[in-house]
């Protein structure tokens with residue numbers, strides 16, 4: 001079991017994962033993997049107990065998730081874009097953008113780019 005602070009930041013509750021990245025942002029889990037600017041003044045409203053399994057799942061979301069290069073939403077999983085749509089800076093795509101594109105290309109080209117969780121997603 002690991003114990004973390006539950007903090008109130010930007011009007012939301014987040015688990016302070018007690019880890020800071022190179023840009024001095026705090027890993028603050030809000031249900032999706034987010035980083036927030038370091039703020040010594042974020043009030044602590046409680047404590048959260050995570051099992052090793054729960055903690056590993058969150059860490060995996062930080063590795064595989066992040067900000068979608070298309071919609072800018074923070075997602076718990078991202079993947080490389082499909083062949084019809086390349087991000088200029090090698091950005092990755094969230095499930096909702098993928099599903100939207102999948103429908104669009106099915107209709108426009110009659111070509112199915114496949115499900116979000118395809119082989120390529122697993123190799124990420």
Ligand SMILES: [Zn+2]
Pocket residue numbers: 068069070071072073093094095096097098
């Ligand atoms: Zn997206």
